[in-house]
Amino acid sequence: MRFLGEPAPPVLIASVARMSAAISGVFIFNPACRCAHAGYSLMRQSGTMIEIRRSTESDGQAVYDLLWSARAEIPLRDSFDTSESCAWVKKHCSEGHMWVALDGTTIVGFLFRNLDELFYLVVATKYRGDGVGRSLLRKGKRKGTYCKIKPHNTAAISLVEAEGFVKSDQLTPGDWVRYDYKQA
Numbered sequence: 001m002r003f004l005g006e007p008a009p010p011v012l013i014a015s016v017a018r019m020s021a022a023i024s025g026v027f028i029f030n031p032a033c034r035c036a037h038a039g040y041s042l043m044r045q046s047g048t049m050i051e052i053r054r055s056t057e058s059d060g061q062a063v064y065d066l067l068w069s070a071r072a073e074i075p076l077r078d079s080f081d082t083s084e085s086c087a088w089v090k091k092h093c094s095e096g097h098m099w100v101a102l103d104g105t106t107i108v109g110f111l112f113r114n115l116d117e118l119f120y121l122v123v124a125t126k127y128r129g130d131g132v133g134r135s136l137l138r139k140g141k142r143k144g145t146y147c148k149i150k151p152h153n154t155a156a157i158s159l160v161e162a163e164g165f166v167k168s169d170q171l172t173p174g175d176w177v178r179y180d181y182k183q184a
Contacts, residue, residue: 042135048103050127052135055098055110060090062107063098070122099139101132111136118147137163143183148176 042050055063064086068076092098092112101109101123109123109132118140123133141163149156157179165179172178 042101042131050108050130050132050135051102052099052139053102054096055093055100056096057090057094059098059100059107059110060093061086063093063100063110064089066107066110066122066124067120070120074120099136101127101136103127109133109136111140113140113145116144116146118145134159134163141165141181143181145181146178148172148178150175151177 042052067074067089068081070076071080092114093100097113099111099113100107108127109121111121111133112119118137121133121136123136137159146168147160147165149160151157157177160179163181164183165181168178168180170178170180
């Protein structure tokens with residue numbers, strides 16, 4: 001996951017410090033959804049429901065817009081602001097590689113998983129602290145999943161460790177630290 005501990009912009013990449021303090025046990029599962037791609041709902045502290053589900057093709061533009069708005073925190077290069085990058089995001093959305101969090105019809109967060117690597121975890125500022133990021137992480141993780149975190153981002157490290165990830169000895173490019181999910 002691309003977490004950074006820099007000051008928060010209007011949209012934040014996984015404000016994990018607040019997510020880790022979110023109330024647990026507030027997940028309300030939708031019993032009507034029984035397929036492998038089934039989503040569920042999360043009750044926010046404000047009382048509104050957030051739906052967590054797999055991405056679809058129609059989510060692509062909104063996911064791209066949320067990702068681009070968080071570019072300083074990820075960081076994304078200015079060269080990512082192209083129609084090709086948007087098409088890349090839309091392609092992965094249509095293939096169901098992302099979990100999205102919705103407040104009504106508005107995408108307020110997402111987690112991108114490419115094969116076994118968890119990439120971008122983005123949560124809109126207004127929705128931080130309500131367990132949205134943690135819920136997305138729980139939907140995206142599975143045995144063999146891993147993520148990479150900058151070593152100074154102790155909040156992100158605390159979140160993934162609380163969710164069953166352990167620090168790996170495997171080397172990664174740059175100054176990222178790899179965390180592997182170890183199923184309990």
